[in-house]
Amino acid sequence: MPSLAWRKALKWFALALVIIAGDQLTKIYFNSHYQFGELREVIPGYFGFTLLYNPGAAFSFLADAGGWQKFFFTGLAFAVSGWLGWNIIKGKFQPLMNLAASFIIGGALGNVIDRLLHGHVIDFIQVHHYTNWYYPAFNIADSFIVVGAVLMVIDSIRHPEK
Known part of the structure; x- marks a missing residue:
């Protein structure tokens, strides 16, 4: 039988899935x-909508670094997701921070799957302006990571003692 902490954490991990x-x-x-x-x-x-491949990170950071960045960003995603998940299990976060952590875990691991399967992240959302200004293409995982980060900032402002 899972402990109470695990049962409380389960809904946040289910959201990430x-x-x-x-x-x-x-x-x-x-x-x-x-x-x-x-x-x-x-x-x-x-x-x-478009189809682009990003071997780097946000804004194609380190996209042409020669391949090592795939392992770096994969390791970083696992480390951050592990730390966030551990804090969810331990009950160290308020509900808004749990939501933020779930968003970041889901987004980070979604992009990890791409890196492991394809060697790059698949991006498909394109925001641009008719004057030929293009925001870098992104995906659903990226969107959840950004929203999760914003929610973390909001939570840290609401609970500065944490």
Whole structure:
């Protein structure tokens, strides 16, 4: 029988698994229905879907570093996810921080799956401006990581003693 701490943590880990599943399903869809580099406009001049591969991290950081970055970012994602998961199990977080941690774990491990399976992260959301300004393409996992980080900041402002 799982301990009370594990049972309380289970819902947060289940949420992370739902995020991973949703992330992977969207990536499978775009990787199989789009050609690399193709852009299909949803809101012409502002928003669309594409298929791009990112061997680096956010904003293609270290994308051309020669391959070692895959292992670095994979290890970093496991370390951060492990630390967050351990703190969820130990009950060290308030509910908002648990939510943030679940978002970050789900997003980080979603991108790890890409790195391990493909050697790069699959990105497909493209925000741009008709004047040829393009925000770097991103994916569902990236979105959850960012929202999770914002929720962590909000929680740290609400509970500065933690």
